[in-house]
Amino acid sequence: MEREGTKQELKLKKGPWKPEEDLLLKKYVETCGEGKWGTVSKRAGLMRGGKSCRLRWKNYLRPDIKRGGMSEEEEDLIIRMHKLLGNRWSLIAGRLPGRTDNEVKNYWNTHLMKRYPQYKRDDSRSKRRKLSHSDNSTNTCGPSSTNTIKGSDEGNDEPIAALNNMNSFNYDPESPQFPSEGEFYEEPVLPLLDSIVLLESFKCGAENSSPFYFPEEMYPLLL
DNA sequence: AAGCGACACAACCGCTGCTTT
DNA sequence: GAAAGCAGCGGTTGTGTCGCT
Known part of the structure; x- marks a missing residue:
């Protein structure tokens, strides 16, 4: 049950993340921790949906992410x-x-x-x-x-x-x-x-x- | 060098279950 | 117990890159 079609959310940015957005999200999570994704965009100054932020963090920004090919x-x-x-x-x-x-x-x-x-x-x-x-x-x-x-x-x-x-x-x-x-x-x-x-x-x-x-x-x- | 198709991967979407009110 | 909100999952799509012609 998600509410991502509200008027305000229509302005949300989509598409590839820019390095500065990554930085904002990373800083936010490092200081405030994971969770509360619904409010992350507002509090971190991002024009992204909570889902997008969560996905970006989980799949790309998390420090323990292993990059590169599979062994x-x-x-x-x-x-x-x-x-x-x-x-x-x-x-x-x-x-x-x-x-x-x-x-x-x-x-x-x-x-x-x-x-x-x-x-x-x-x-x-x-x-x-x-x-x-x-x-x-x-x-x-x-x-x-x-x-x-x-x-x-x-x-x-x-x-x-x-x-x-x-x-x-x-x-x-x-x-x-x-x-x-x-x-x-x-x-x-x-x-x-x-x-x-x-x-x-x-x-x-x-x-x-x-x-x-x-x-x-x-x-x-x-x- | 340009055009095109195939490929790889990032990101989005729709849905679900769980928690909170 | 019902409704609302949140977090997460898996499928799908979009986009950038690379190699071939």
Whole structure:
């Protein structure tokens, strides 16, 4: 529910950002912090919409952004993650330090799509499909969890189907449970990955310094 | 050198879920 | 509980650049 069509916002600037605009935004975020994007343009003296500011910061100005081409390791990870998750770019980007969802998405669409045309979505794709909480009454996943997923865009329905069957997995953020040994690989993959994101929020596995860390149990799934 | 098409990536748009009032 | 506002996501479009003719 956004209100970006008001009279005042019609004056908002569009198109490529100028260096001076970048500077204003950067200074603003450095002093006031991220968030409150709706008021950033006014307070920073920018004639840009909040969305535009947020995107510019997130995808370009953030100090931890990694520029330059993808390494083989990163590329490999993107391919594997996409195989499992589909077009959930933010989730994939979350495993790639310094990379943004937009960058991953662009990289996929321009580079990898050519190499892996089998993942090309068909024209019957649907808009983002809602996975409501009511569909998963036992799902107690927190707000940070990805509850919206796309449909069968990638011709890769299995993980989606798996996600729709979340009831088979314990999602209690207070006490996340992995499946017991033996039943592990029968369990849906997506809930597991979402749980990893969840575990990260609880700093589980933090002792491992590798940015590409996955629990050992995940290795077979990522190969 | 100019024109043109392909490509890469930045930015926008429409939509959704969550939070606040 | 409903409405409004905010933040974020993924798809799409726009624009600049590069290479080829």
